[in-house]
Amino acid sequence: MTRGYTPRAAVTAEADAAGRTRLTRLRSDGPLAVRATADAVYLVGAAASPLGGDDAALDLAVGPGARLAIRSAATALALPGPAPSRTTVRATVGAGGRLDYAPEPTVAARGCHHHAKALVDLAEGASLRWVDELILGRHAEPPGRHTSRFDVTYAGRPLLRHELVLDDPAVYGSTAVLADARAVGSVLLAGPDLATDPFTAEGLSVLPLVGPGVLITATAPDSAALRRRLADAETYARGLPETISHHT
Amino acid sequence: MAGTDAALLLLADSRLPAGGHAHSGGVEPAVAAGAVTDVADLTVFLRGRLATAGLVAAALAAAACAHAAGPADAFDALDAEADARTPSPAQRRAARAQGRSLLRAARATWAHPALDALAGTAPHHPVALGAATAAAGGGPGDAASIAAFTGVTGGASAAVRLLGLDPLAVNRAVAGLAADIDAVAARAADAARGPWAELPAASAPVLDLYAELHAGADLRLFES
Numbered sequence: 001m002t003r004g005y006t007p008r009a010a011v012t013a014e015a016d017a018a019g020r021t022r023l024t025r026l027r028s029d030g031p032l033a034v035r036a037t038a039d040a041v042y043l044v045g046a047a048a049s050p051l052g053g054d055d056a057a058l059d060l061a062v063g064p065g066a067r068l069a070i071r072s073a074a075t076a077l078a079l080p081g082p083a084p085s086r087t088t089v090r091a092t093v094g095a096g097g098r099l100d101y102a103p104e105p106t107v108a109a110r111g112c113h114h115h116a117k118a119l120v121d122l123a124e125g126a127s128l129r130w131v132d133e134l135i136l137g138r139h140a141e142p143p144g145r146h147t148s149r150f151d152v153t154y155a156g157r158p159l160l161r162h163e164l165v166l167d168d169p170a171v172y173g174s175t176a177v178l179a180d181a182r183a184v185g186s187v188l189l190a191g192p193d194l195a196t197d198p199f200t201a202e203g204l205s206v207l208p209l210v211g212p213g214v215l216i217t218a219t220a221p222d223s224a225a226l227r228r229r230l231a232d233a234e235t236y237a238r239g240l241p242e243t244i245s246h247h248t
Numbered sequence: 249m250a251g252t253d254a255a256l257l258l259l260a261d262s263r264l265p266a267g268g269h270a271h272s273g274g275v276e277p278a279v280a281a282g283a284v285t286d287v288a289d290l291t292v293f294l295r296g297r298l299a300t301a302g303l304v305a306a307a308l309a310a311a312a313c314a315h316a317a318g319p320a321d322a323f324d325a326l327d328a329e330a331d332a333r334t335p336s337p338a339q340r341r342a343a344r345a346q347g348r349s350l351l352r353a354a355r356a357t358w359a360h361p362a363l364d365a366l367a368g369t370a371p372h373h374p375v376a377l378g379a380a381t382a383a384a385g386g387g388p389g390d391a392a393s394i395a396a397f398t399g400v401t402g403g404a405s406a407a408v409r410l411l412g413l414d415p416l417a418v419n420r421a422v423a424g425l426a427a428d429i430d431a432v433a434a435r436a437a438d439a440a441r442g443p444w445a446e447l448p449a450a451s452a453p454v455l456d457l458y459a460e461l462h463a464g465a466d467l468r469l470f471e472s
Contacts, residue, residue, distance in 0.1 A: 151445065158332035161449040165299075174296020175283040176274060177452045184453060198337050198460050205457045207335040210328075215335040217453040 004053025052081015127191025312378020
């Protein structure tokens with residue numbers, strides 16, 4: 001069997017005595033490269049295109065009081081290969097720390113078989129913004145198989161455990177799950193000062209969790225509409241309901 | 249296979265006085281949205297619900313049943329796992345209302361330390377169902393089957409009432425899902441042997457949206 005890549009990359013952000021964030025670890029590994037810019041750390045290169053057989057892992061650590069934003073240079077394309085592909089992101093955020101994880105969307109191309117896993121541990125007082133956007137196939141093609149699992153704990157208690165399984169079209173295409181949406185996404189916000197009332201609009205739910213967090217989920221006919229819906233919902237979830245726009 | 253205990257059949261019976269008839273499992277808002285208009289639509293909807301919310305409920309029920317067989321201690325950690333898998337506040341309220349009703353019916357019927365441990369709480373419905381299944385002499389596989397089965401039949405009977413569908417045709421559609429129900433229950437029972445943190449968490453974004461829309465609807469026949 002052909003072996004894929006198994007890169008292990010890592011980013012650590014720590015606050016110094018003056019409260020400024022320093023990137024104390026920035027580890028690229030083969031095709032999974034991380035590049036620091038002034039505003040964010042970018043995921044670049046082959047990391048953006050998991051091929052069947054690849055098994056990539058990214059470890060993020062945000063120390064107490066530190067800030068880290070993760071972005072990516074381009075859409076990730078999950079492609080077929082000789083074996084399922086995997087990506088695993090593990091993150092820890094200390095008290096007063098903030099992680100903003102918002103890479104470009106993933107496209108589940110025809111024939112792919114991808115497992116995306118994210119495990120986030122938030123200390124009490126940590127905050128998080130975590131964006132996940134999935135496009136079901138390239139233009140006019142059916143998606144391959146794609147499973148995502150997102151586990152978040154806050155102060156040791158489960159805040160959110162959320163899976164989206166694109167395996168059987170009779171399930172994900174059901175009117176109970178995604179119906180005929182071609183794009184699905186979520187934003188998890190965790191931390192203080194978030195909306196405490198739910199909100200809905202076309203293809204969009206803002207769902208306050210039991211713990212200190214709000215989950216936004218959206219479905220849409222395409223990636224542009226998905227992004228608009230998520231952005232509108234985020235405005236609301238941050239407690240600014242009067243600013244919600246009307247193009248959803 | 250030996251026959252199923254009558255006590256367990258009681259838990260799967262729609263006449264169980266546990267308030268299940270007041271909930272449509274998202275079928276009422278789906279009907280209101282025009283997504284379910286006939287038996288074929290209903291089948292599509294129920295298949296998706298079974299593989300997502302149904303699987304999660306069955307796994308939680310199996311885990312609760314296994315937990316109930318041990319020393320009777322708190323179910324809080326499992327209930328928190330249910331919360332983490334239920335992002336919709338409307339669905340959490342519906343799950344707790346149904347859990348409270350089921351717990352009341354179970355405590356009036358059977359004596360069991362697990363039911364005592366839950367007394368005075370409003371647990372998520374699958375947690376109450378798992379404890380009730382243990383009290384009725386069943387195991388995790390039974391709890392998963394009952395959760396998966398009643399999730400489908402509850403939605404199906406709600407659709408009959410809402411749309412005036414032919415009950416015979418709906419029954420045939422439910423029978424057509426029997427193998428799926430069994431497969432979901434088997435997966436759920438298997439998952440319940442592992443750590444609670446790793447239990448299935450399959451989401452259904454449209455179901456969540458419907459649950460919230462329904463909670464805000466003026467006119468409705470079902471609580472959820």
